Amino acid sequence: MPARHDGRLLAVSDLHVTYDENRAIVQELKPSSPGDWLLVAGDVADGLEDIRWALRLLAGRFERVVWTPGNHELWTPHGDPPELRGVARYEHLVAMCRELGVLTPEDPYPLWEGPGGPVRIVPLFLLYDYTFLPPGTATKEEALEYARGTGVVCTDEYLLHPDPYPSREAWCAARVAETERRLVEAGDDVPLVFVNHYPLVREPTNVLWYPEFAQWCGTTATRDWHLRFPTAAMIYGHLHIPRVTWYDGVRFEEVSLGYPREWRRRPPRDLLRDVLAGQDPPPAP
Ligand SMILES: [Fe+2]
Ligand SMILES: [Fe+2]
Numbered sequence: 001m002p003a004r005h006d007g008r009l010l011a012v013s014d015l016h017v018t019y020d021e022n023r024a025i026v027q028e029l030k031p032s033s034p035g036d037w038l039l040v041a042g043d044v045a046d047g048l049e050d051i052r053w054a055l056r057l058l059a060g061r062f063e064r065v066v067w068t069p070g071n072h073e074l075w076t077p078h079g080d081p082p083e084l085r086g087v088a089r090y091e092h093l094v095a096m097c098r099e100l101g102v103l104t105p106e107d108p109y110p111l112w113e114g115p116g117g118p119v120r121i122v123p124l125f126l127l128y129d130y131t132f133l134p135p136g137t138a139t140k141e142e143a144l145e146y147a148r149g150t151g152v153v154c155t156d157e158y159l160l161h162p163d164p165y166p167s168r169e170a171w172c173a174a175r176v177a178e179t180e181r182r183l184v185e186a187g188d189d190v191p192l193v194f195v196n197h198y199p200l201v202r203e204p205t206n207v208l209w210y211p212e213f214a215q216w217c218g219t220t221a222t223r224d225w226h227l228r229f230p231t232a233a234m235i236y237g238h239l240h241i242p243r244v245t246w247y248d249g250v251r252f253e254e255v256s257l258g259y260p261r262e263w264r265r266r267p268p269r270d271l272l273r274d275v276l277a278g279q280d281p282p283p284a285p
Contacts, residue, residue: 007035007114010272013237014043014256017054021260026054031062035114038062041237042070042197046077059100066103068123070197075159086163116276119232124196126176129169132202132214147212154216176221183229191232199236200225201247226250233275246281
């Protein structure tokens with residue numbers, strides 16, 4: 001692709017078009033210029049047809065769309081082919097993206113050469129491994145037991161199958177190892193924009209209303225990736241708490257839309273976040 005000198009690098013997540021009100025919002029999402037790229041950090045929808053509908057629409061409007069899966073895409077919900085579980089479902093989604101011209105974590109990392117660039121876009125698929133433990137617990141078993149006690153158990157436990165891996169944490173470990181290898185290979189000549197459904201560090205989950213939900217929100221295996229690799233920004237979603245925070249001078253941005261009951265309560269804002277705008281960290285305290 002030739003170098004571009006216009007356009008913006010935009011990001012969004014958790015469109016959840018399974019909800020009609022969210023579908024109406026997505027229908028109105030448009031680029032601000034023909035050179036805009038859109039990073040989609042997971043939870044587009046639950047069912048395959050809804051995911052396809054949204055990604056096809058966005059791929060037809062933005063010059064480039066980069067997607068990474070959320071937990072909802074990886075569910076095997078009622079109505080979708082039951083044999084598409086775990087890795088088979090992920091590979092099916094990747095094939096769908098290829099057909100639509102959408103980039104995924106399985107493609108070479110694309111280079112943004114527009115304003116604010118060059119930066120390398122790194123869509124990550126890492127899952128989680130129950131290492132963001134609730135207070136007072138020391139193991140996954142204790143963490144799950146704690147969550148069952150409070151009734152805050154993620155639906156992933158019933159619908160996100162790890163097949164053929166024995167567990168979600170085993171799938172996560174394999175993804176982390178393979179991704180780390182690719183990142184080392186990519187070198188450090190160009191700053192990276194990480195796009196992952198979950199934050200690479202635990203701190204953003206500290207504001208969760210139910211802290212025990214953090215065990216489904218990432219892995220401690222990536223806690224230093226924003227320091228080990230040259231990171232321009234870390235884009236994530238899943239928490240449905242859109243905001244900007246800084247860790248070690250690196251900007252982390254939660255870019256979710258969320259469920260109608262959540263976004264209705266918030267003041268209106270630009271849904272598409274400009275990834276390379278506002279790069280200055282807050283002054284040191
Ligand atoms: Fe979500
Ligand atoms: Fe999610």
